[in-house]
Amino acid sequence: MAHPKETREKLRGLYVSGKQTLETAAMICQIPFATARNWKRAALEKGDDWDKLRAAYTLAGGGIEDLSRAMLAGFLVQYNSTMTMLQDATTEDLRPSERAKLLSALADAFTKTVAANARVMPETSKLATALEVLEMLAVFVQEKHPAHLGAFVEVLEPFGAQVEQKFG
Structure with missing residues (x-):
């Protein structure tokens, strides 16, 4: 089945600059994944490297x-x-x-x-570690000092926001 040129361009845009996986882009464009993979390979053979462009967009964006x-x-x-x-x-x-x-x-x-x-990604890794430590502390307080749980939760919520701001 022949697809319109616009579909191929939409797929390319979703993959290159739209931050979609090729699988997801194919689903959005309502084409088989094999077709998307073939179009990507054909473009590469013509010098249009979708992966290089995708990496460049990603780096430029964040x-x-x-x-x-x-x-x-x-x-x-x-x-x-x-x-x-x-x-x-x-x-x-x-x-x-x-x-x-x-x-x-x-x-x-x-x-x-x-x-x-x-x-x-050290910041992401630090955030994951910090959140895990906070979860461990919450379990510890709940099990060992249940009388203090209300105060702990009251302090934890705004502190959790600070942790996310610093590491997120």
């Missing part, structure tokens, strides 16, 4: 942390897709030993990606 978030989000989409594929594969498609190797490699890639992302 710096390395936004790019890192986008890369992590893209990885997580691929991770989820791969996990679904592995879960759906039968033993005829994939021997148990192959499945174990793939799961191990996927877990390793996840660990490395998250660790690299934490190094690139």
